[in-house]
Amino acid sequence: MTGLLRVLLVVGMACGVLLPCGGAVAADAKRLNIVFVSPGKSGEVYWDMVAQAMQAAGRKLDAHVEVLTSERNYRTMQELGLGVLARVDKPDFLILSNEESAAVTVLEAAEAAGVKTLLLSNTLIGDDAARLGPPRRTLKTWLGDITTDLQTAGARMANALIDAARAGKWQSPDGKIHILGIGGDEITPASIARNAGLKLAVQAAPDVVVDRMLFANWTQSEAEQLTANYLSWASRKGIRPAGIWAGNDPMALGAINAAATAGLAPGQDIQVVGLNWSEDALRAIGANRLLLTDGGHFLLGGWSIVLLRDYADGCDFAAASPHVEVKTSEITRTNLASVGDLIRTRAFDRIDFAGFRAKAGRCGHYDFSIDALISSLAPLEGAAD
Amino acid sequence: MRSDNDMTDPVCNAQAAPPRSRSVVRAMIWATVPVLLVVQLLASAGVEVSSFWSQIRQLDERTARTAESRAELIAEPLWKMRYDQVTSVLNEILHDETIAAVAVYDDTGVAIARVVARPSDQAVSEVSRPIEYRNGNIAVEAGRIVIAYSYATIYAHTGSRLLLLLVVGLLATLATVVAMRISANIFIGKPLAAIMSAIQRSKQDGRAYPAEVRSSNEFGQLAHAFNAMQHTTSGALDRLGHMASHDPLTGLPNRRSLSERLVTLSRDAGSPDSLIAFCFIDLDDFKGINDTFGHDAGDKFLVHISERLREAVEPEDWVARLGGDEFVVIRPEVSNAATAQAFARQLLDAISEPIRLHDKQVVPRASIGLAVRRAGDPELSHLPALADIALYHAKSKAPGTVAVLDEALQRDYRRRRDLELAISAGFAEGQFEVWYQSQVDLESHRVVGLEALIRWRHPEHGVISPGEFLPLIERSGNNARLTRYVLTDACRALQRLAAAGKPQIRIAINLPPSELADHSFAAELHATCARLGVAASSLELEITEGSLINNIACASETLHRLRRLGATIALDDFGTGYSSLAHLRRFPLDKVKIDKAFISEIPDSGEDKAIVGVIASLAGTLGLTLVAEGIERAEQARAVREMGVRLGQGFLYQQPQPLEAVLKWLEAAPSSSVLADSPSIAPEFAA
Numbered sequence A: 001m002t003g004l005l006r007v008l009l010v011v012g013m014a015c016g017v018l019l020p021c022g023g024a025v026a027a028d029a030k031r032l033n034i035v036f037v038s039p040g041k042s043g044e045v046y047w048d049m050v051a052q053a054m055q056a057a058g059r060k061l062d063a064h065v066e067v068l069t070s071e072r073n074y075r076t077m078q079e080l081g082l083g084v085l086a087r088v089d090k091p092d093f094l095i096l097s098n099e100e101s102a103a104v105t106v107l108e109a110a111e112a113a114g115v116k117t118l119l120l121s122n123t124l125i126g127d128d129a130a131r132l133g134p135p136r137r138t139l140k141t142w143l144g145d146i147t148t149d150l151q152t153a154g155a156r157m158a159n160a161l162i163d164a165a166r167a168g169k170w171q172s173p174d175g176k177i178h179i180l181g182i183g184g185d186e187i188t189p190a191s192i193a194r195n196a197g198l199k200l201a202v203q204a205a206p207d208v209v210v211d212r213m214l215f216a217n218w219t220q221s222e223a224e225q226l227t228a229n230y231l232s233w234a235s236r237k238g239i240r241p242a243g244i245w246a247g248n249d250p251m252a253l254g255a256i257n258a259a260a261t262a263g264l265a266p267g268q269d270i271q272v273v274g275l276n277w278s279e280d281a282l283r284a285i286g287a288n289r290l291l292l293t294d295g296g297h298f299l300l301g302g303w304s305i306v307l308l309r310d311y312a313d314g315c316d317f318a319a320a321s322p323h324v325e326v327k328t329s330e331i332t333r334t335n336l337a338s339v340g341d342l343i344r345t346r347a348f349d350r351i352d353f354a355g356f357r358a359k360a361g362r363c364g365h366y367d368f369s370i371d372a373l374i375s376s377l378a379p380l381e382g383a384a385d
Numbered sequence B: 001m002r003s004d005n006d007m008t009d010p011v012c013n014a015q016a017a018p019p020r021s022r023s024v025v026r027a028m029i030w031a032t033v034p035v036l037l038v039v040q041l042l043a044s045a046g047v048e049v050s051s052f053w054s055q056i057r058q059l060d061e062r063t064a065r066t067a068e069s070r071a072e073l074i075a076e077p078l079w080k081m082r083y084d085q086v087t088s089v090l091n092e093i094l095h096d097e098t099i100a101a102v103a104v105y106d107d108t109g110v111a112i113a114r115v116v117a118r119p120s121d122q123a124v125s126e127v128s129r130p131i132e133y134r135n136g137n138i139a140v141e142a143g144r145i146v147i148a149y150s151y152a153t154i155y156a157h158t159g160s161r162l163l164l165l166l167v168v169g170l171l172a173t174l175a176t177v178v179a180m181r182i183s184a185n186i187f188i189g190k191p192l193a194a195i196m197s198a199i200q201r202s203k204q205d206g207r208a209y210p211a212e213v214r215s216s217n218e219f220g221q222l223a224h225a226f227n228a229m230q231h232t233t234s235g236a237l238d239r240l241g242h243m244a245s246h247d248p249l250t251g252l253p254n255r256r257s258l259s260e261r262l263v264t265l266s267r268d269a270g271s272p273d274s275l276i277a278f279c280f281i282d283l284d285d286f287k288g289i290n291d292t293f294g295h296d297a298g299d300k301f302l303v304h305i306s307e308r309l310r311e312a313v314e315p316e317d318w319v320a321r322l323g324g325d326e327f328v329v330i331r332p333e334v335s336n337a338a339t340a341q342a343f344a345r346q347l348l349d350a351i352s353e354p355i356r357l358h359d360k361q362v363v364p365r366a367s368i369g370l371a372v373r374r375a376g377d378p379e380l381s382h383l384p385a386l387a388d389i390a391l392y393h394a395k396s397k398a399p400g401t402v403a404v405l406d407e408a409l410q411r412d413y414r415r416r417r418d419l420e421l422a423i424s425a426g427f428a429e430g431q432f433e434v435w436y437q438s439q440v441d442l443e444s445h446r447v448v449g450l451e452a453l454i455r456w457r458h459p460e461h462g463v464i465s466p467g468e469f470l471p472l473i474e475r476s477g478n479n480a481r482l483t484r485y486v487l488t489d490a491c492r493a494l495q496r497l498a499a500a501g502k503p504q505i506r507i508a509i510n511l512p513p514s515e516l517a518d519h520s521f522a523a524e525l526h527a528t529c530a531r532l533g534v535a536a537s538s539l540e541l542e543i544t545e546g547s548l549i550n551n552i553a554c555a556s557e558t559l560h561r562l563r564r565l566g567a568t569i570a571l572d573d574f575g576t577g578y579s580s581l582a583h584l585r586r587f588p589l590d591k592v593k594i595d596k597a598f599i600s601e602i603p604d605s606g607e608d609k610a611i612v613g614v615i616a617s618l619a620g621t622l623g624l625t626l627v628a629e630g631i632e633r634a635e636q637a638r639a640v641r642e643m644g645v646r647l648g649q650g651f652l653y654q655q656p657q658p659l660e661a662v663l664k665w666l667e668a669a670p671s672s673s674v675l676a677d678s679p680s681i682a683p684e685f686a687a
Helices: A002-025 A045-061 A074-085 A103-113 A126-132 A150-168 A189-203 A220-237 A249-261 A279-286 A297-312 A336-345 A370-376 B009-016 B024-079 B083-093 B152-205 B218-245 B255-268 B286-293 B295-312 B337-351 B380-397 B407-428 B466-475 B479-499 B521-532 B545-550 B552-565 B581-586 B606-622 B634-642 B659-668
Strands: A032-038 A063-069 A093-096 A116-120 A142-148 A177-183 A208-215 A241-246 A271-275 A292-295 A323-326 A329-331 B099-106 B111-116 B124-134 B139-150 B275-283 B318-323 B326-334 B355-357 B360-362 B366-374 B402-404 B432-441 B447-458 B462-464 B506-510 B539-544 B568-574 B591-594 B625-628
Touching: A032 A045, A032 A074, A032 A297, A045 A063, A045 A297, A063 A074, A063 A297, A074 A093, A074 A103, A093 A103, A103 A116, A103 A126, A103 A142, A116 A297, A142 A297, A150 A177, A150 A189, A150 A241, A150 A271, A150 A292, A150 A329, A177 A189, A177 A220, A177 A249, A189 A208, A208 A220, A220 A241, A220 A249, A220 B083, A241 A249, A249 A271, A249 A279, A249 A292, A279 A292, A279 A329, A279 A336, A297 A323, A329 A336, A336 A370, B024 B083, B024 B099, B024 B124, B024 B139, B024 B152, B083 B099, B083 B111, B099 B124, B152 B218, B218 B255, B255 B318, B255 B326, B255 B380, B275 B337, B275 B380, B286 B295, B286 B360, B295 B318, B295 B326, B295 B337, B295 B355, B326 B337, B337 B366, B337 B402, B366 B380, B380 B402, B380 B407, B407 B447, B407 B466, B432 B479, B432 B659, B447 B466, B447 B479, B466 B479, B479 B506, B479 B521, B479 B539, B479 B659, B506 B568, B521 B552, B539 B545, B539 B552, B545 B568, B552 B568, B581 B606, B591 B606, B606 B625, B606 B634, B625 B634
Parallel strands: A032 A063, A032 A093, A093 A116, A116 A142, A142 A323, A177 A208, A177 A241, A241 A271, A271 A292, B366 B402, B447 B506, B506 B539, B539 B568, B568 B591, B591 B625
Antiparallel strands: A292 A329, B099 B111, B099 B139, B124 B139, B275 B326, B275 B366, B318 B326, B355 B360, B432 B447, B447 B462
16 A cells, blocks of 8 residues: 555656656657556665666656556566556556566566567566567567676676785685675576676686675675674684675675674775665765675666667667666775765756767667766756755 | 000101192292293393384484485585574474484584584484585585484383383283183192092091092093092001901900000090909910810810800900910909909800810810909009919919909019019029939938029028029020029039049939920030039939920930930929820830829828829839939838838938038938938928
């Protein structure tokens, strides 16, 4: 009930606040009707931020974005998606995330209903991918997907750790740099990609050993416990732990807590890296406890609207590829000041999404880098004034 | 007081207190049940112990399997440091109640998870298994799992099983014991008890009691055989018993019965003051009957006597034959001694009826010794001895009569017994003395010989007459000793006579019948004479007719030997005994001594004179020298001399005197008529 109210509230707000603005921006184009079925929970930072970025982009690009939250229940997600497709007044686009492969049913229903779909963050995998093939072949209305390159993100995080350890000469008596890896899980593509990044980076560094790859179910508390276990074990083994690679920020923060509890000074004796650009992570970076947080993939919400706007306006992103992979970016103490506030305040309206649209004749080519982002940012309201 | 029970004491005691023996049933139970119990318990315990070890082994294996399977489960959480998951896996193990604790150690050896089910102070075992973690890339030993488990459950289970087995074993044994007891009682105990009971009852009264066993098994057959044996044995025992207590010839109770009878006499009497008459009967001259008619006739004679006694008594009286010619009749109640005496005479009368033996009338004669005693007399068991005293008296003093035991008889008896006992001492201490009485030639009045006469100078009783002590000497078997004593003395006297210049005087000694029967006597006489340097021809041996009759052949043989040695033989006391003129002819006699009974009335008695005259005439015809005994007066000497008697002996000439006195007397009147000049100090022995 509260979820539904929240959806209505968000939709209402979006309509009320953004309509005049959007109309002014793109008076020549058709106003788009977009529905996003979020797999996450209300209040879940990442998906909230995805939705918010999506809506902010909608406001900039004359698209009405309706967000439906499935509350981490994939059955609900399917029901919501099918419900949208059954509407008399069908939306122009339906954005889904194929978590737990739950989106396939809805994709097929959308094909039948003639509603165009875009997969966000999680695309088809395994049997589904083999059966349905690439976008727009079996499912004509499935336009494509937009995902982040989390493997690169994982590797980047690892390299940052390794560099910091080498710089601090945190080798153990065996001469190796010992790292703990904490993954979210062992099955989701998002987790597997990150972990693969870690593995790649370590394989390239012969002086580095990942003592353990532990899995903390994405949660801070479990990560804290596992880290504590690891640190205890490492001390018994005579290992000097150099860094902790965490698949997301909450786990990184848990690892920091555990390290502190174990008598280490995170940021000084040991480095921790996370992913997600979460507010707590940014604070930890500010406090010099967290080396970096990679991420920015919540912006996929905004970038998806950019793609659809261009597609609707005849500049099909598939001209390059129906698979749009967006690189993530790291926030360190260096660039914390630039984007930290954006994240903290979630003032995504500061982003000029229109500026990211494909240039004429270069359909499918986008620069979604952090530098581009930073340069697109409108000055803070206070500063502007 | 004695009773039947006392008589059978040994037997009774054996019955009353048999050696404490365990019954066969008990012995069987004791022999089998402990073995059964032990075997059963050992077998059960063995099975249970085997099961125990099997359970232990199974538990070890199971726990090891558990450790291995859990190690697989735990490998990933352990490697991935999900220690809570490890703990929860361990907690699941604890559902197994044998497991006391589980611990998981990581590769550093630190327990990262430990769960304890229950503190166990009992012995616990441990199983340890490595935890190996594998994924596509690595295979490492992530740690170890150690399970501590307890055998307590198995111990408790085994303990309760053993207890159960023990209880079941004991119950089974108890049931077996009960079953054995019951069946053994039925099949063994009862038949045995029946047979034992029959034996006990039979032992009590000697009768045959059958054992009541009906079964047809071995015990039934045993009982059957036992009953048959009982029947046979009891008949034999009855006969044996009767034979043991009865005289087979007459069927009368025997001496053994008398002993038993004596025991019951006082008990059967009406009151302690009742008088019991005990008649000891001895047939007179039964030997003569035997000798005359043969032993078969003697037996027949005894049967007759027994029948007469039976007929003569009342039913309450009791008749027995003690053996030989001795009978006993007991009348358990008489009013007084006179009645008893009358009863005894009545018996004598009954016995004295003539009997026909080999077509000859024989008049039996018997003597009875009667003793009468109160039933309460403590010396009742001596009745036979007492009656025997009276019988002795009757036999010696008045054969064919009843002698009643009185104080005088008992006194005599005691004196006789004392003297009999003193005979040995008498010989040893030289109490026996040999006196001599002279025989005189009635014509020449010269002393031609001396008769040796024995005297006993007893230190207490004084000089005892031969008439009293000779029977005692004979009865005590000292005849030969006395004869040799006299012979030796006589030979020494002959030496003295020769030394005194009277070698012509010969000495006569009395030869008792037993010596006459002894073949060795002649040799001994010869040896003694040779030893002392005396001619056997200086000796004369006087025999009585009785000794001739008793053993004619032996006597004749001995007499001939003596005659060959040169000794002369004189027939003593002629005319009083079984005088048979045939003897005078048959035996080698030199002299005949006429008994003084025929001399004492001479010359007044014409009958005696006639008898002596006949004897003298006979002797003259047979060439025998006659000696008249007991000559006390001169006219007697004259009368017998006139009738042809050559020699005389008596107080008229000389009383018996010790040798010294005789020698002096002979010295004083060497060749003239001698007259008695000293009073008689003792009755003449050779009367």
